[in-house]
Amino acid sequence: MPTASISSSRISFLDAARDQSPVKGFTHNLYKYPARFSPVFARSAIEHFTVPGDTILDPFVGGGTTMVEARLAGRHAFGSDISSLAVFLSRTKAIPLSNADLRVVGSWFQSVPNQLDIHRAVENLRTAEFEGYGRNMRWRLRKLCEQFVASVSDLPSHRHQRSARSVLLRCGQWALDCRKQVQS
Ligand SMILES: C[S@@+](CC[C@H](N)C(=O)[O-])C[C@H]1O[C@@H](n2cnc3c(N)ncnc32)[C@H](O)[C@@H]1O
Structure with missing residues (x-):
């Protein structure tokens, strides 16, 4: 995982x-x-x-x-949520990828633009998955996103696929959420 360690052990729990x-x-x-915990607070509570080796729910x-802070602090962790987005994100964030995994996902990303074709039909994706997220998108954009998501299944494992989907999600949040104008 990138960036330096956040250690809260030097500050009081109240701080x-x-x-x-x-x-x-x-x-x-x-x-x-929305409403994420502060990682400093989560780490301090943990x-x-x-102690290391304990299990956190x-x-x-x-x-x-x-989940992420528990793992970094050497604890086992279980989580649940009523939201499938929350469960997806927590899994994606807390399960690390090796450098080899990142290379697999990176080279797949390089290949995706060549596979996107606005004239190609996307089958079997008009599911609940896109009913919510795609509802207010312009059709061209929605179609490209659907093709992108469909091609995620070319990746070899769930962990690679989760990683690729999370990049699309993050990109979509940056480009679309609360925007009057869609980013290029
Ligand atoms: C503030 S977030 C929790 C933050 C999290 N503990 C962290 O470490 O960042 C609250 C979560 O509670 C979930 N939630 C609310 N009511 C629930 C319920 N009855 N059962 C399961 N999850 C629920 C919401 O979907 C939301 O994702």
């Missing part, structure tokens, strides 16, 4: 609970899930109330902050 600094580090900003896992 950590009051932490207002922007969420950053590791995979925390893969997607800006360090104050558990976050039944409302949200953007997965606690």
